Amino acid sequence: MATTTVRKRKHGISPWIPNQHGAWAMLVSPAALGLVSGLTAFVLADAPSYRPLAVLPAVLVAWFFGYFAFFAFGLAAKARNPQRRAGYLRPVYVYGSVSLVGIAVALLLQPQLMWWALPFVPLVAIAVWETLQGRGRSALSGVSTVVASALLLPAMTAVGGGEGFIGEVPTIIWVCMVFLALYFSGTIPFVKTMIRERNNPTYLKISIGYHVVALLIVGALAVWAGKWVAGALAVLTMSVALGRAVWIPWSARHGEPWTARRVGMAEVPVLLIACAAVLAAVFL
Incomplete structure (x- = not known):
């Protein structure tokens, strides 16, 4: 028992695997529903382009790895030990880079998705600001993350239905x-x-x-x-x-x-x- 406790304290929380189990439902459910809605919109499109079949997974990669990076960023923001902070920042760089690749692929194939930055960026900025202020678990941070997650549903529907325009939803x-x-x-x-x-x-x-x-x-x-x-x-x-x-x-x-x-x-x-x-x- 004592050995186990010491090991847990020594290693702490892994920045590579989010441990907020309650957040997984919020993270996965709208993304899965968005994928279903996006694929349905793709099937029902009059003259479908096959680009959505590449953009939809790219959006999912951007979302999930972006969240993983955000989780590790939250640990880094709270860390007071420089060595521990550096360890927490490594997954921020790795996951953040993968997320940016997903964003780049999606924008390359459907440039109109840039308009979705109008609702997404302020929500992400709020969550980041609350984290930097030491309020990563505040209601404001949680709600901003939840709304950003819910936005995946219309965003992925727009991706599947055509060119990703907000007005197509x-x-x-x-x-x-x-x-x-x-x-x-x-x-x-x-x-x-x-x-x-x-x-x-x-x-x-x-x-x-x-x-x-x-x-x-x-x-x-x-x-x-x-x-x-x-x-x-x-x-x-x-x-x-x-x-x-x-x-x-x-x-x-x-x-x-x-x-x-x-x-x-x-x-x-x-x-x-x-x-x-x-x-x-x-x-x-």
Whole structure:
């Protein structure tokens, strides 16, 4: 036991493999949904070019390796030991270079993708700024990352449908993007009520209040969009999310053991319903 503890302290967190397990759902789900939507748009295009088949994986490479670089950058920003900081910066350079190659390939084949920098760059800049200020786990940093992730859905749809223009994205895909952003943003205050803010009743009220407002917004969007199956699943997602935002902290206060792993596992069914809602919007 003692030897294991010493080894863990000596080596610390690996900058090469992100250890924020809760972030993986936010990282992977919109990317996977975006790939499905992009390939669907490619198949349905009247006179499809085959460039999207190269651009779609390039975008995924840019996104995932960009996140890996950002994770390592966050560790480097917090490191006070120069030697440790240098070790954390190595994956920043490696992953950052791979991400830039993905961006370069995508822009070379679809130059119009440059317009997507207008929404993406400010969101990334916010996350980087919060990290430099020592607030890498702030709600603002989390929300900016979540919205950037949700933007993959319309961006990859535009890639598959033609030349990558923002104006090529169907309205329903933008609605799905907002839905994903609202859902994943809600996981931020919810998780904080179970970990860092578990004894803060004010934060619990903020979390529950956010979920109520998000549910109302999603309900209004579902009615407006007219995609009844997708809308029903989206409303169900936010209803279940609201329920768990109330019940799980309540049960924890009354002695129910809620580990971080158990909280994460409890989120899986909610995530699956959210993904089903987006897929229903794409196919039905």
